[in-house]
Amino acid sequence: MRKIPLLLGALALAGIALTGIAAEAPPPAPNGIAMPEGYKDWRVIAVSHRTDNESLRVILGNDVAIEAARAGNTNPWPDGAIMAKLVFKDATHEAWEAATVPGKFVHAEFMIKDAGKFAETGGWGFARWLGQEQKPYGEDADFVQECFACHTPVADNDYVFTKPIILP
């Protein structure tokens, strides 16, 4: 008679443990950047869809970035601005075939503006964490060269691909 309550208790404890693990900060990126706190609660700057790697993206910004985006103060972005790009594999909406919707979560990647600290990479610190496991991307600190090389074609836009949405 006591087996079911005990099992439920064990499941509840396991649930608490899993929640605890999920809420812990992941390891820092190989360049020492820690995952910015609270990014899931940041406001939206833009969205995009890449057909070359079948992924949907939403770009969020911290308060400094949102204020800059809304003021059109983005070339350069101010120190302290952080953007988070959340990337999902394409999926098809089961009830609307012409709609692409977020499938598996690919990664969260960040650009952190500090013109002095990150002068060697256009004033931006780069970091990325992979998947639901939030595994830091890159084998060593040199991974940022890959990020920076990809962003160099938009050097005249302060190395940022994203253009903020303009709302009424």
Place this chain on the structure above:
Amino acid sequence: MRKIPLLLGALALAGIALTGIAAEAPPPAPNGIAMPEGYKDWRVIAVSHRTDNESLRVILGNDVAIEAARAGNTNPWPDGAIMAKLVFKDATHEAWEAATVPGKFVHAEFMIKDAGKFAETGGWGFARWLGQEQKPYGEDADFVQECFACHTPVADNDYVFTKPIILP
């Protein structure tokens, strides 16, 4: 000698006036629903891309909706939940041809959950405002029948197409 300061003063006043106009609430929808305040600051629930009408969308939620989405409490969504869908025409990123990015702002549309008040349309109040002008959509209150008909195929998902993103 005083002309330039006067001109600057007039421009400043005009700027204040324009800002004042832009910040004013648009007229309510034909069914009496007022535009929810502060939706631009809401947090993200999902994104999507529709190839049948070439549009990118970001779906935001008020606090009640975000809490429900993160708890998986979305069938049904709780009373008080509001979702805002911001729709943009597709544009191509000038520096990344395979990337579709937000072009012209099409409209902001809302679903407001109140199972009692909106019982005739699945518990949801619908409203939409068009373009940067924020013109209310619909000639009269019957416009909601168009909204509701389109959402009826997802009645088993509480009439909601959007599935919230799941983040680490």
